[in-house]
Amino acid sequence: MQALLDAITALPAIPSDACRIFHGRGGLYPGCEHWTLDYFAPVWVLTSFQPVSEAELGTLQNALAQRQQALSPEQPELNLIYQCRQEGDNTETRLLSGSVPSPHIVSEAGTRYQVHVSRGQNHGLFLDMAAGRRWVREFCAQFHAANPRGGAKVLNLFAYTCAFSVVALQGGASKVLNLDMSAGALSIGKQNHALNEVGAEAMGKASFLPHDIFTTWGKISRGGPYDLIIVDPPSFQKGSFVASKDYARLMRRLPDLLMPGGHALLCLNTPKLGLSFLTEQMSELAPDLVLVERLANPPAFADVDEDRALKVLLYRAPALA
Structure with a gap:
């Protein structure tokens, strides 16, 4: 999990576009292959492809909250969705903190898209x-x-x-x-x-x-x-x-x-x-x-x-x- 924590700590700014922050699935970070972190402003989406402990989730949530507070003090509330995906259709999605806008509109290269990060595995925009x-x-x-x-x-x-x-x-x-x-x-x-x-x-x-x-x-x-x-x-x-x-x-x-x-x-x-x-x-x-x-x-x-x-x-x- 350390590589994911390092990526959060090193984040230079809160992104304006929807994007991936951490891609453990690419195999470049041994021990973190099951983690991804995306940002669909103003919501962070943390995904694990295997079960993880509540302690791990708490550590990551705290790291994100601290980094967001440092980079964007005018946005004190952390909006964080967690999704656990396992083999087949066994998927758990829950709101760890904050809220999700409805409708939820994000941007990419000047184009706007409606997304739905709190349900299903596909969020409406493949990053x-x-x-x-x-x-x-x-x-x-x-x-x-x-x-x-x-x-x-x-x-x-x-x-x-x-x-x-x-x-x-x-x-x-x-x-x-x-x-x-x-x-x-x-x-x-x-x-x-x-x-x-x-x-x-x-x-x-x-x-x-x-x-x-x-x-x-x-x-x-x-x-x-x-x-x-x-x-x-x-x-x-x-x-x-x-x-x-x-x-x-x-x-x-x-x-x-x-x-x-x-x-x-x-x-x-x-x-x-x-x-x-x-x-x-x-x-x-x-x-x-x-x-x-x-x-x-x-x-x-x-x-x-x-x-x-x-x-x-x-x-x-x-x-x-």
Whole structure:
């Protein structure tokens, strides 16, 4: 636990953006592999992936309270959520101190998102995907500047709360189709669009389909072809998507859905499947698509083995002759 305490003590300032403070899961801090600490202003979220004692929690709570008091004396109350995650769906979440705003709105690079840190394992914004969101915004901005026909047409698969859609529209995308099985997640996604004032302005630009992707190919195809396809699925969601067997079903569809010269952003976040899982299957199932790069993960998510970390690969379709 000492490395986590050291990170709290060394914190130079209270962050303004939602971010990860400590990433023990990356394996760089022996003995702290089960700990993570995130900040969703004004709430700290402390997570353990194994049971810990009340004494340990008390020590960490006191350290955070002291550091916050030193850095932000005008904010005396410590808002702290603790979550214990174990194998399967065995998750405990409780408020250790303070309170959580409702609604709870956080920011990242000037964009606002609604989060819900006191329930479930997914808080509404995946912090490790910050570089992916930045890339999508920049890609759409460059596309809009370079194309007289207007902004990019984007397909956002497994859209969740539609963060990719918001930044795509901020970058100048002309149309985004968001697809996710969860109508509740898409409802929050619509609120995220409104929070960033791309709701009314983007009327007709953003659409939301609460459907199973594998039964919706007709609608997806009719909306295409697309300049950018974002594929960010869960690694394992029983009854919905299992990456080890279902990702291939997506890969073989990509060439027909992309514009000539279009791009596909493929994401995979599980330590059980390495980079070769994506690259080898893409070579077999979509050989015309060329691997451009792997996007670097945020420094806060550094891992002792990059093959275990989040993998975000950019592919490009061949341009017209």
